[in-house]
Amino acid sequence: MKIKHNLWVWLPVFFLILILVMSISVTLGAANINWQLAWQIIFSKIPGISTFIEESWSSSNETIVWDIRLPRVLLGAAVGAALALAGAIYQGVLRNPLADPFILGVSSGASFGAALVFVFGLQIVLLGRFTLPAVAFLFGFLSLLIVYFLSRVNQKVRLETIILAGVVVQSFIGACLSLVLALSNEHLQTIVFWMMGSLALTDWGYNQIIFPIILIVSIVSLFFIKELNMLGLGEEAAHHSGVSVQRTRFLLLILASIITGAAVSVSGAIGFVGLVVPHIIRLMFGADYRVILPLSIVGGAIFLVGADAVARTIMAPRELPLGVITAFLGAPFFGYLLRRAKRGYF
Numbered sequence: 098m099k100i101k102h103n104l105w106v107w108l109p110v111f112f113l114i115l116i117l118v119m120s121i122s123v124t125l126g127a128a129n130i131n132w133q134l135a136w137q138i139i140f141s142k143i144p145g146i147s148t149f150i151e152e153s154w155s156s157s158n159e160t161i162v163w164d165i166r167l168p169r170v171l172l173g174a175a176v177g178a179a180l181a182l183a184g185a186i187y188q189g190v191l192r193n194p195l196a197d198p199f200i201l202g203v204s205s206g207a208s209f210g211a212a213l214v215f216v217f218g219l220q221i222v223l224l225g226r227f228t229l230p231a232v233a234f235l236f237g238f239l240s241l242l243i244v245y246f247l248s249r250v251n252q253k254v255r256l257e258t259i260i261l262a263g264v265v266v267q268s269f270i271g272a273c274l275s276l277v278l279a280l281s282n283e284h285l286q287t288i289v290f291w292m293m294g295s296l297a298l299t300d301w302g303y304n305q306i307i308f309p310i311i312l313i314v315s316i317v318s319l320f321f322i323k324e325l326n327m328l329g330l331g332e333e334a335a336h337h338s339g340v341s342v343q344r345t346r347f348l349l350l351i352l353a354s355i356i357t358g359a360a361v362s363v364s365g366a367i368g369f370v371g372l373v374v375p376h377i378i379r380l381m382f383g384a385d386y387r388v389i390l391p392l393s394i395v396g397g398a399i400f401l402v403g404a405d406a407v408a409r410t411i412m413a414p415r416e417l418p419l420g421v422i423t424a425f426l427g428a429p430f431f432g433y434l435l436r437r438a439k440r441g442y443f
Contacts, residue, residue, distance in 0.1 A: 104388050111395040115174065118399050122170045122406040127414035128161050138162045169299040172307065172363065173405045174398035176296070177370055179311045179360040181397020182318060184371025185378075185389050186353040189325040190346050191256055194379070198357040198371035200260065201350070202240040202267035207361040208292050209270050210236025212277045215284040215291070229298075230306060230362035237358030240266055241350065253343060259350075294367035294420030296405055303363045310359045314352050315394055321349055325386040367401070367420045369427030374400055376431065400426075 124135045138159050141150045183198035191200070198204065211233040244266050248259040278285060324345045327335040332342050360367075374397045375389060382388045401423070408422045 104391060107382070107388075108391055108395065111392055111399065115395055115399045115402070118402050118406075119170050119174060122173075122402050123162065123166050125406050125410050126161070126166060127409075128158070130158055130162060134158065135162050135166075139167060164300070168301045168304050169296050169405070170402055172299045172304050173296055173402045175304070175307055175311050176360040176364045176367065177374075177397040177399070177401025178315070178394045179307075179356040179397070180367065180370040181374040181393040181400070182315055182390065183353040183357045183360075184397075185375035185386070185393040186318060186325070186349050187371070188375055189328055189386060189389075190349045190353070191260060192329065192331075193256075193260070194376065195372070196260075197368070198353065198360075199267075199366065199368070201244045201263035201354065202270055203237040203354050203357045204361050204366045205267045205270040205274065206240025207233040207237030207358055208366055209274045209277070210234075211291060211362070211365070212274055212281075212288050215288050216277055216281045227302065227306065230303065230359075233362035234358045237361055238354060240270060241354040241358075245347070245350065254346065290418060291365045292420075293418035294365040294423070295416075295418055296364055297416060299363070307359050307363055311356055314356045314359075318349075318352050319390060321345065321352075322386045322390060325349070325390075329384060329386075365420065367423055369423045369431070370397055370401055373427040373431050 120132075120136075123139070124130065124132045134154055137150055138154060139162065140146050141152060142163060180198050184196070187196040187198060187200060188194055211229055213236075214229050214232050244259065244262045245254065247262040247266070248254050250258060278288060281288065324335070324340050327338045327340045328342070328345070330338075335342050335345075357371075375393045378389050378392045378396055382392065401419075404422045404426055405419055407426075408417045408419045411417065411422075
């Protein structure tokens with residue numbers, strides 16, 4: 098049964114849940130740092146509040162909380178929001194509830210670019226340690242352009258052709274990636290772990306790169322809510338409603354692929370976030386994108402921050418790949434939702 102979709106009631110509820118999950122996550126880890134100490138360290142870094150807090154912790158505890166855990170939690174929220182938003186857009190544009198952020202080969206392209214950086218030790222002078230996310234993002238975006246070029250027939254892009262082109266490009270890049278893995282012995286474990294998804298390489302620099310991209314794209318995407326609702330009714334209905342179908346579809350695919358590439362470039366391929374979260378929102382609140390997009394953004398952040406907390410703590414001090422946790426959490430729940438669903442989603 099769908100819940101009454103009053104956005105201004107549920108959006109604050111989702112934000113409160115996100116703050117709670119982030120507050121718990123920042124206190125979890127192999128090092129035993131209690132909740133009170135963790136937040137004393139965080140508040141001590143805030144101008145105006147730091148003067149009221151007496152420093153009574155070691156430098157190692159401060160490094161763990163401020164330089165390792167907090168940027169990781171924030172990046173997890175950003176990546177989760179990006180993947181869920183991208184999934185919601187792809188599902189709306191392609192009119193396919195099984196579409197996810199990786200359907201057009203963006204993830205495979207980004208993974209291939211990252212693998213080349215690991216194997217050949219690429220280091221762009223101007224980028225330094227940001228070479229990995231930059232190259233991964235570039236390869237992911239190039240993959241989308243190839244898919245879009247292949248899917249154009251008579252100056253038009255049909256849903257069937259773009260999905261088929263995505264499958265073809267994803268398969269080809271996957272073969273190239275497999276070749277790189279087969280030829281790489283020294284960096285094999287590093288590449289495989291990165292491909293399964295991880296926030297272990299996180300620092301404040303990565304947050305500074307991805308946050309502006311995700312924030313800008315998220316805001317721009319919200320201006321296309323009306324068009325997404327019209328596309329859900331079919332191309333003909335959208336066209337008669339004044340929507341430029343081809344142009345709108347292209348712009349939305351670009352926006353979704355930009356945030357997907359940005360997310361994958363810093364975290365690796367993390368599955369099920371962009372598939373499960375928009376589905377849950379749609380099943381709970383209906384198919385109105387005025388509700389789906391904002392709640393998917395916050396819901397994706399909640400889901401990934403929680404999953405990362407599990408990945409860090411369930412076998413501490415060993416860390417599990419984040420993509421494995423999202424699959425274990427997402428796949429059974431998604432199957433449960435599909436079994437309970439009695440009607441279509443569009």
